[in-house]
Each structure stands twice: as structure tokens, then as C-alpha cells.
Amino acid sequence: MSDTIVTTAAEPDGAPRIASLDVLRGIAILGILFMNIDGMGASGLAGARWPLWIGDWTKLDQIVWFTRQVFPDGTARCLLELLFGAGMVILTGRATDxxxxxxxxxxxxxxxxxxxxxxxxxxxGLLWYGDILHMYALCALVVFPLRNLPAKWLIALGLVFATASAVVSMPRIYNIDVENERLADVAEHRAAGQPLSRTERKAVRSNHGWHRSIRQDRFAVAREDRNRTTNFARWQMQEIRTYTDRIPTDWSRVLWWFGEATCTMLIGAGLFKLGILQGQRKRSVYVWMLVMGYLVGGAIRGIGAWQTIQFDDSVSFTWSLREFGRLAMTLGHVGLLSLLLSTVRGSALLKPFAAAGRTALTIYICQTLICLWLLYPPLALGLYVTQGWAALMATAVVIDAVLLIAANIWVRHFTIAPVEWLWRSIAALRPLPFGRVHAPPPRHAPDLAPA
Known part of the structure; x- marks a missing residue:
């Protein structure tokens, strides 16, 4: 499959581009909107943990949400993290030489x-508390010293987070399961007029950690909905507070995101060194990735999603394996896309996404501008909490389609996107050429390039 990989022209700052990676990046950056839009058009907390709290939860909403949770959820972010690790190898290898x-x-x-x-x-500035850029930038500083490790070591280190998260999560899930059993016994004994045991009385007095967190989430979602539908000042305050409150009060979640991104970048660097992300391995490798990734990831994520929508406050032990499920499903996507890129029809189908990959940072910012500053805030269209899951995902499809068309038009005329140009110009400490694309020579013109 190595002959299907094309290296395209470099950026104005000399950064090389690999067409297959641009396709993967383009699909990932467009896919990220399907993960973010529920936090822009409704409460991010409700979307992450309590999907019933968004919209009317119609049958179509249920199907859309379940499909989202099993297949794309978290995989766009995971693919971006893999590609960030690959980009580190590309950039530092070129700079070192x-x-x-x-x-x-x-x-x-x-x-x-x-x-x-x-x-x-x-x-x-743009008030998106779910930004990933700053987290990826910090993780890159940690990953960089490990870049020269052998590929297998990079992948092994990258799997540490998935393993650690499973080990840490299992006792908590077990405790929640025990709590639910005790509270069920309490309800049964009270209904029968029977006295409670000492353990049951203690469970009642403890105010139930898991159930207390559910009540706290309901209060937080209600407060967020009020603030984000009142006026600009309260909307602005809510967006900033949603981000800043995490830092002093929820270090475990911050460390979780940091560990996830760091370790996935290591895996991405290892997969790039093995030639997997570029599509340079045998076709059988990608078939195996596709089948095993979807089987393992689909099982873990499907069971977890099914348990979530039971809405009986119970938990699933598959939740502790969610990082393994995310990685497996993402590798399944990579296998599928690599197989498509190895065929003529597949390459033609995916070619437009390369433009999105070349303009990924600009697209990411445009997604925020469209959703957070036009569609959902009270100062504009004010569509916040007016859409269910199906409508949110349909909105994401429309926005991504528009941005994909715009990206393809842009790269026909310019070699670098606006936000990318600004970032790389600051990094280079000089304004880079904006890079207008020159028209190709007419077909009848002689080829003057030396042999």
C-alpha cells in the first residue's frame, strides 16, 4: 500500500504534508463537531453523562445518541491525538536534520x-470551555523527550493510561454498584415496614455519594441553562466559569484529560514510525485493525451506552474499559480509511477531506464561531436547548458540509489557511507568505523541468 501515499507540497514555513494524514486529520476535525455541538447547543454536563436531559428523547434521538456513542464518540479527538504524535515525529525529524x-x-x-x-x-476570548488546543500543546511538551524511543516502546507507554484508568475506575464502579444494592434493600425494607440494618442506616446517612452526584449534576445543568439563556453577561460568565471551576475543584478530570492526550500522542508517534498511519503496511494489517477494532470497541462501547440509557442509576463495569474501547474503535476507523485510500474509488471519495486537513485549525475555530456565537447564544439566534440529539447532529452535518466546501475552495487559491498562517507566522517570528496558488500551465505547454 505504500505506493498510495503521496507527499504534497510543503507549507510556507517548510512543514511537509502527507496526503493520507491530511485526509485523516480532515475527517477528525470535522468529526470533532459531533462531539462538541451538544456542549454548545445544550449543557455539556448533560450531554456527557445524562443524555435524557437534552431534548424530548424521541426514538430518533435515542438511535442517534446510541450510534454517536458507539462509533464516533471520542474517536475524532483520539485520531487528532494520534496525528499530533505523528506530526511531532515529522516536524522534529525534519528540524533535527x-x-x-x-x-x-x-x-x-x-x-x-x-x-x-x-x-x-x-x-x-471565544468562550469555548471545551478547547483542546491548549491541552495538546502542554502534552506535546511532555511527549517530546520520548520521541526517539522505538515504536513498540512508544505504544507500550501509551497504553499505560488506558490500563491505569481501568484499574482506578473499577473500585469506584464496584462501590457504586454496592451502594445501589444497599439503597434497593432500604427501599424494600421500608416498604415492608421492616427495620433497617446498621449498614443500611449508614448508607442512608451518607447521603449516597453516587446519587448525591446525580442531584448535583441536575442543579448544575439547571443553573447552566438559566445563565446561557438570559443575557450576554451571564452567558459569558457561565462559559468562563465552566472552564475555571474545573482547575481547583476537579483535578482528577484535568489529569484524566492530560493523561489521555499524552499517552495517545505516544501511540500516534509509534504507529507513524511503524508506517501504519501513513498506509504503508500490508492490506491484511488494516483488515485486522478494522475487524478487531470494531469488534472490541463496539462491544465495550455498546454495552456501556446501553447501560447509560437504562436511566436506573446503575453502572456498567465496561465503563472502566472506555479508554480501551475508544482506542480500539479509532484504530478500526484508521483501518477502514486506510483500506479506502488504497483503492481508486476510495481515494476519490476521501480526497476532498484532505483540504479540511490542511485547514484544520481554521475549521476548528469556525465551528466555534458558527455554533457558539451565531446559533446558540442569547445575543444571536438563541437556539440553546431548543434541539434534541437528532437535530443537533443534523446541524453538525450541515455546518461541516459548508466548511468542507469552503476548505476545498480555499486550498484552490491559497496554500495556507488564515489561522494556520497566523499561528505559524508567530512561531516563525516573521510573517510567512500567504501563498497564493498559481494556475497550472496549459496542457499543451512543454515540460521544461530537467529530467
Missing amino acids: RAGGWRAMRAYYWRNIVLFGFGMVHVF
Whole structure:
């Protein structure tokens, strides 16, 4: 399959492009909107944990939500993290060849410090608390010193987070399961007029940790809905507070995101070194990735999603394996896309997504501008909490279609997208050429290139 991989022209700052990676990146950045739009058009907390709290929960909403949870949920983010790790290998390898290790490190760190600044503007300027840029920039600083490890070591280290998250989550899920059993016994004994045991009385007095968190979530969602539908000032305050409240009060969640992104980047670097992300392995490798990824990921995520929509406050032990499920499903996607790219029809079908990959950062910012500043805020159309899951996903399809068309038009005329140009110009400490695409020579013109 290696002959299907094309290296396209470099960016104005000299960064090389690989067509197959651009396709993967384009699909990932468009897919990220399907994960973000429920946090823009409704409460992010409700969308993450309590899907029933969004919309009317019609049969169509249920089908759409279940499909989203099993197949795309988290995989767009995972694919971006894999590609970030691959990009590190590409960029630092090129810089090291040209300038030496120390200068390559300095350039790469500065590039990501600038990206971190862009992420902060995204959070506090454009008010998207779900920004991933600043987290990826920080993770890249940690991953960089490990870039020269062998591919298998990178992948092994990357699997540490999935393993650790499963080990940490299992006792908590077990405790929730025990709590639910005790509270069920309490309800049964009270209904029968029987006295409660000492353990049951203790469970009642403890105010039930799992059930208390559900009540707290309901209060938080109601407060968020009020603030985001009142006026601009309260909407702005809510968006900023949603981000800032996590830092001092929920370190476990922050560390979770940091560990997830860091380890997935390591896996991405390892897969790139093995030639897997570029489509350079045998077809059988990608068939195996497709089949096993969808079987393992589909089983873990399907059972977990089914348990979530029982809405009986029970839990599933598959939740502790969610990172393994996310990785497996993403590798299944990579296998499928790589197989398509190895065929003529598949390549033609996926070719438009390369333009989205080349303009990924601009598309990401445009998604925020369209959703958070036009469709859903009280200062504009005010569609917040007016759409169910099916309508939210349909809106994401329309927005992505428009952005995909715009990206393909843009790359016909320019070699770099606006936000990418600004980021790389700051990183290069000089304004880069905007790079107008020159018209190709007429077909009858002689080929003057030397043999």
C-alpha cells in the first residue's frame, strides 16, 4: 500500500504534508463537531453523562445518541491525538536534520507555546470551555523527550493510561454498584415496614455519594441553562466559569484529560514510525485493525451506552474499559480509511477531506464561531436547548458540509489557511507568505523541468 501515499507540497514555513494524514486529520476535525455541538447547543454536563436531559428523547434521538456513542464518540479527538504524535515525529525529524537536536527542541517547544496561547484565546476570548488546543500543546511538551524511543516502546507507554484508568475506575464502579444494592434493600425494607440494618442506616446517612452526584449534576445543568439563556453577561460568565471551576475543584478530570492526550500522542508517534498511519503496511494489517477494532470497541462501547440509557442509576463495569474501547474503535476507523485510500474509488471519495486537513485549525475555530456565537447564544439566534440529539447532529452535518466546501475552495487559491498562517507566522517570528496558488500551465505547454 505504500505506493498510495503521496507527499504534497510543503507549507510556507517548510512543514511537509502527507496526503493520507491530511485526509485523516480532515475527517477528525470535522468529526470533532459531533462531539462538541451538544456542549454548545445544550449543557455539556448533560450531554456527557445524562443524555435524557437534552431534548424530548424521541426514538430518533435515542438511535442517534446510541450510534454517536458507539462509533464516533471520542474517536475524532483520539485520531487528532494520534496525528499530533505523528506530526511531532515529522516536524522534529525534519528540524533535527537541518539544525540539530537542541535547536529542534527549542523550535518545537516555542511552536507549542504559541499554540497554547491560541487555546487560551479560544477559551477566554471565544468562550469555548471545551478547547483542546491548549491541552495538546502542554502534552506535546511532555511527549517530546520520548520521541526517539522505538515504536513498540512508544505504544507500550501509551497504553499505560488506558490500563491505569481501568484499574482506578473499577473500585469506584464496584462501590457504586454496592451502594445501589444497599439503597434497593432500604427501599424494600421500608416498604415492608421492616427495620433497617446498621449498614443500611449508614448508607442512608451518607447521603449516597453516587446519587448525591446525580442531584448535583441536575442543579448544575439547571443553573447552566438559566445563565446561557438570559443575557450576554451571564452567558459569558457561565462559559468562563465552566472552564475555571474545573482547575481547583476537579483535578482528577484535568489529569484524566492530560493523561489521555499524552499517552495517545505516544501511540500516534509509534504507529507513524511503524508506517501504519501513513498506509504503508500490508492490506491484511488494516483488515485486522478494522475487524478487531470494531469488534472490541463496539462491544465495550455498546454495552456501556446501553447501560447509560437504562436511566436506573446503575453502572456498567465496561465503563472502566472506555479508554480501551475508544482506542480500539479509532484504530478500526484508521483501518477502514486506510483500506479506502488504497483503492481508486476510495481515494476519490476521501480526497476532498484532505483540504479540511490542511485547514484544520481554521475549521476548528469556525465551528466555534458558527455554533457558539451565531446559533446558540442569547445575543444571536438563541437556539440553546431548543434541539434534541437528532437535530443537533443534523446541524453538525450541515455546518461541516459548508466548511468542507469552503476548505476545498480555499486550498484552490491559497496554500495556507488564515489561522494556520497566523499561528505559524508567530512561531516563525516573521510573517510567512500567504501563498497564493498559481494556475497550472496549459496542457499543451512543454515540460521544461530537467529530467
